[in-house]
Amino acid sequence: MRGAPARWSRNKASCDCIKSCLSRLLGVESPRPLRSRSPGVSKPGTCQDLWHRRPEKQAGPTGVEPETLYLGAPQSCHSCCPEPAVRRVPAAATMGLELYLDMLSQPCRAVSIFAKKNGIPFKLCTTEVFKGQHPSKEFFQINSLRRVPTLKDGDFILTESSAILIYLSSKYQTADHWYPSDLRARARVHEYLGWHADCIRGTFGVPLWTQVMAPLIGVHVPEEKVQRNKTFMDLALQQLEEKFLGDRAFVAGQQVSLADLMALEELLQPVAVGCDLFEGRPRLAAWRERVEAFLGSDLLQETRGPILNILEQAVNKKVPTPPPEVHPCMLLRISRIP
Amino acid sequence: MGLELYLDLLSQPCRAVYIFAKKNRIPFELRPVNLLKGQHLSDAFAQVNPLKKVPALKDGDFTLAESVAILLYLTRKYKVPDHWYPQDVQACARVDEYLAWQHTTLRRSCLRALWHKVMFPVFLGEPVSPEILAATLAELDVTVQLLEDNFLQNKAFLTGPHISLADLVAITELMHPVGAGCQVFEGRPKLAAWHQRVEAAVGEDLFREAHEVILKAKDSPPADPTVKQKLMPLVLAMIQ
Numbered sequence: 001m002r003g004a005p006a007r008w009s010r011n012k013a014s015c016d017c018i019k020s021c022l023s024r025l026l027g028v029e030s031p032r033p034l035r036s037r038s039p040g041v042s043k044p045g046t047c048q049d050l051w052h053r054r055p056e057k058q059a060g061p062t063g064v065e066p067e068t069l070y071l072g073a074p075q076s077c078h079s080c081c082p083e084p085a086v087r088r089v090p091a092a093a094t095m096g097l098e099l100y101l102d103m104l105s106q107p108c109r110a111v112s113i114f115a116k117k118n119g120i121p122f123k124l125c126t127t128e129v130f131k132g133q134h135p136s137k138e139f140f141q142i143n144s145l146r147r148v149p150t151l152k153d154g155d156f157i158l159t160e161s162s163a164i165l166i167y168l169s170s171k172y173q174t175a176d177h178w179y180p181s182d183l184r185a186r187a188r189v190h191e192y193l194g195w196h197a198d199c200i201r202g203t204f205g206v207p208l209w210t211q212v213m214a215p216l217i218g219v220h221v222p223e224e225k226v227q228r229n230k231t232f233m234d235l236a237l238q239q240l241e242e243k244f245l246g247d248r249a250f251v252a253g254q255q256v257s258l259a260d261l262m263a264l265e266e267l268l269q270p271v272a273v274g275c276d277l278f279e280g281r282p283r284l285a286a287w288r289e290r291v292e293a294f295l296g297s298d299l300l301q302e303t304r305g306p307i308l309n310i311l312e313q314a315v316n317k318k319v320p321t322p323p324p325e326v327h328p329c330m331l332l333r334i335s336r337i338p
Numbered sequence: 339m340g341l342e343l344y345l346d347l348l349s350q351p352c353r354a355v356y357i358f359a360k361k362n363r364i365p366f367e368l369r370p371v372n373l374l375k376g377q378h379l380s381d382a383f384a385q386v387n388p389l390k391k392v393p394a395l396k397d398g399d400f401t402l403a404e405s406v407a408i409l410l411y412l413t414r415k416y417k418v419p420d421h422w423y424p425q426d427v428q429a430c431a432r433v434d435e436y437l438a439w440q441h442t443t444l445r446r447s448c449l450r451a452l453w454h455k456v457m458f459p460v461f462l463g464e465p466v467s468p469e470i471l472a473a474t475l476a477e478l479d480v481t482v483q484l485l486e487d488n489f490l491q492n493k494a495f496l497t498g499p500h501i502s503l504a505d506l507v508a509i510t511e512l513m514h515p516v517g518a519g520c521q522v523f524e525g526r527p528k529l530a531a532w533h534q535r536v537e538a539a540v541g542e543d544l545f546r547e548a549h550e551v552i553l554k555a556k557d558s559p560p561a562d563p564t565v566k567q568k569l570m571p572l573v574l575a576m577i578q
Contacts, residue, residue, distance in 0.1 A: 190406055
């Protein structure tokens with residue numbers, strides 16, 4: 001049996017820190033903050049405050065422009081931000097659907113693609129915790145554990161990508177194939193999502209951690225773990241191909257559904273850091289082509305920009321070092337790699 | 339042939355499916371699958387579920403795996419009372435949110451607690467280091483606290499004033515470490531009160547019946563060497 005990480009010490013301070021990180025890793029939104037506030041929330045008005053982030057170049061071919069939010073009076077602290085870094089948003093717009101997303105995250109991309117493909121109007125609230133952009137105090141109040149994706153629809157706050165996707169499909173009455181009303185067809189989508197949670201989620205995100213995120217904070221993940229992860233991915237891909245795809249055009253049936261979206265964005269994660277999962281898997285590659293053709297290359301390119309650039313940025317040392325306050329959470333995540 | 343449910347009540351999700359079907363008087367044939375004897379690895383069972391896991395459902399020619407999928411299928415097909423999985427979009431989303439969250443959190447913690455504390459040493463004859471056990475129990479502690487703080491809060495049930503699939507899935511998960519001798523409800527009066535409410539809503543007799551097997555997990559006889567050899571890699575993969 002493997003030894004537990006050495007950091008499971010009896011030191012109360014480190015235990016509390018780990019507990020706080022575990023909570024963040026495992027947790028979910030809370031309408032009120034947890035008893036122990038996690039460290040690392042930036043003071044409002046600092047340049048790392050999300051609401052004052054310099055807007056980045058982001059294309060919006062589908063017409064939904066990502067916007068930095070403006071809530072309340074701007075803090076005049078920006079000695080290093082000479083021009084206003086915030087675009088004002090009409091007050092009425094702040095009452096609509098808000099999606100808190102980090103495009104490096106697979107489930108966030110699935111939610112974003114789904115919303116845009118279905119013309120669901122929403123305000124994109126970009127949260128890039130690992131790039132050193134702290135969520136604002138507002139986001140912290142919405143989601144004290146800073147989980148993404150998070151949906152805010154008026155007073156209603158929801159986490160968990162599959163719950164968000166199902167909510168959006170119901171509320172906006174999207175085409176039936178996404179989440180079929182037929183009893184058995186819908187059961188197939190849920191069957192996939194259940195298996196996905198156990199066998200895909202957590203597994204396919206590992207290469208990004210081993211190749212990019214861990215090195216950013218000076219951690220080297222042992223080769224043994226990298227190989228073990230490859231074995232788990234191979235097994236999962238085999239099951240995906242044989243049990244879920246089989247002879248069908250898509251993962252849960254003959255039409256694209258939420259299942260395909262969730263699956264594809266997860267599989268893309270290791271692909272983005274150079275693991276060609278589709279090589280030697282023609283059935284899976286054909287499935288990928290079908291889903292991507294359906295979704296449209298412009299939409300995918302726009303959504304996947306950050307993840308597809310991350311490896312190059314890392315190689316050229318252009319990825320900002322994550323701030324110290326997120327290191328414990330990152331270390332915990334890394335330690336959970338089997 | 340009517341509805342068949344392939345279950346082993348040693349498994350948390352099987353207990354949730356069993357209780358749900360019985361509580362809602364859904365007629366079914368119970369097809370026992372003994373996990374500790376490796377029956378889920380048989381070719382016959384692979385016809386029902388090629389993923390070789392329980393629970394599994396067979397309804398005529400339709401087979402279905404994954405407990406949440408099975409629960410939702412039964413919910414819709416047998417038109418159970420609305421509170422289990424509400425029609426209201428937001429109330430339903432709350433249940434979906436819990437069912438999604440619990441997979442990689444409570445489910446994982448409870449499974450590891452049982453295996454590290456009891457099943458590895460007692461059934462598989464494999465010692466577990468105190469460090470690993472402590473880490474597992476610490477993680478369980480955090481997850482249970484999250485359940486209380488983020489989901490239960492001051493409500494009667496996890497997603498509102500009435501019992502739902504979320505509560506059933508959660509309680510059957512928590513009985514795993516209880517079966518291993520972990521006092522998850524101790525020092526947590528809110529959670530303990532919720533436990534009593536769920537048990538009352540389900541029915542004490544049904545609850546007790548469904549949990550007989552897990553509460554005797556500590557008394558599992560050691561595994562047959564051939565079975566152990568087959569199960570070991572799968573168990574290790576399961577609790578990663």
